Amino acid sequence: MAQNYDALVRFSSIFTIVMAGVMIAAKAWAWLSSGSAAMLGSLTDSMLDVTASLMSFFVLSYALRPADDDHRFGHGKAEALAGLGQAAFISGSACLLAFHGVERLFNPVDINQSLLGVWVSLFAIMCTLLVVVVQHQVVKRTQSLAIKADSMHYKGDILLNIAVLIAMMLSHYHIGWADPVFAIGVAIYLLYNCWGIARESADHLMDKELPESEKADIIAIANSHAAVYGVHNLRTRQSGKVKFVQLHLELDDDMPLMEAHQIADEIVARIQANSEGEIDVLVHQDPVSLSVTDSANS
Known part of the structure; x- marks a missing residue:
């Protein structure tokens, strides 16, 4: 490509x-x-x-x-x-x-x-x-x-x-x-x-953010994974042909590190597969308690 x-x-x-x-x-x-x-x-x-x-x-x-x-x-x-x-x-x-x-x-x-x-x-x-x-x-x-x-x-x-x-x-x-x-x-x-x-x-x-439609697509792709509770702190910019994306994934705090890392890799691959052109994605995993998430959604 x-x-x-x-x-x-x-x-x-x-x-x-x-x-x-x-x-x-x-x-x-x-x-x-x-x-x-x-x-x-x-x-x-x-x-x-x-x-x-x-x-x-x-x-x-x-x-x-x-x-x-x-x-x-x-x-x-x-x-x-x-x-x-x-x-x-x-x-x-x-x-x-x-x-x-x-x-x-x-x-x-x-x-x-x-x-x-x-x-x-x-x-x-x-x-x-x-x-x-x-x-x-x-x-x-x-x-x-x-x-x-x-x-x-x-x-x-x-x-x-x-x-x-x-x-x-x-x-x-x-x-x-x-x-x-x-x-x-x-x-x-x-x-x-x-x-x-x-x-x-x-x-x-000045590192202007990517269009809102692209940011919404990135959030939707990340949230589509069954193990992800939510996404926050999304930051985007573009330098020449490369788009740069940073985001925080909310994952179960009891999840093993290896599993959390694998989920992050899967989401990065999905975002890259659905993006036009070259995109560099950096993901940070945030531990979130399932009970806190359930009470926030109720």
Whole structure:
């Protein structure tokens, strides 16, 4: 499972980088030929895409390393650190693009060869769709946080390229305000995505709990064992591809240690078998008197 995860996320990263590079070349040609601010915005976004994808590739290579003596919980949080760096980088570029769009509103420039921009935008939409399809299949099989965030960004890029396509078509009919307005819209879109990336990365670094539905499933699995009286002190977090779970099992205080240990192992195996992806479970056995439990339930 771990090897399959590693191979899929690496393939997705490399494929995304290649496709983003192709789109950068096409958009750079269209921008230099037309001078469109909206096309510059789309080119800027693609350059940010390939930068983010390159960063994700190198960070994933580090994050996928197994735990070692200095990092006993693995290296998964490197993904979140990269996410914060990407958010800061993209925010600065979005602000510069917004200033460029505002300047174009007050000092409009005629768009040359707008039809070239239309064809390039159509090409970019097709490339982005292909990237999203590949990423969707990888996320479905791995639930990778990094690929999931990248996929969300590229899904938004489809809408972005459609917006640029409309701007170029309107510019062809000499509607001059469309180009800078769409450039400003692209900047707002980038800032919105930055906020989502930064928030998700911060949650990851701050050890945010797993979703309530997953926690409820873990409790239900533990309580399903006939020898378990109850579960408390459940704590969860995620680091990269690995989910970490800690919980206390309430067991009969007269139970032999070997039997209590076997029950804990059985529950760990059940939780791992019913979890998507890699999960590390730590169980503490708490002795509970059967008479106290019966009186509490009566």
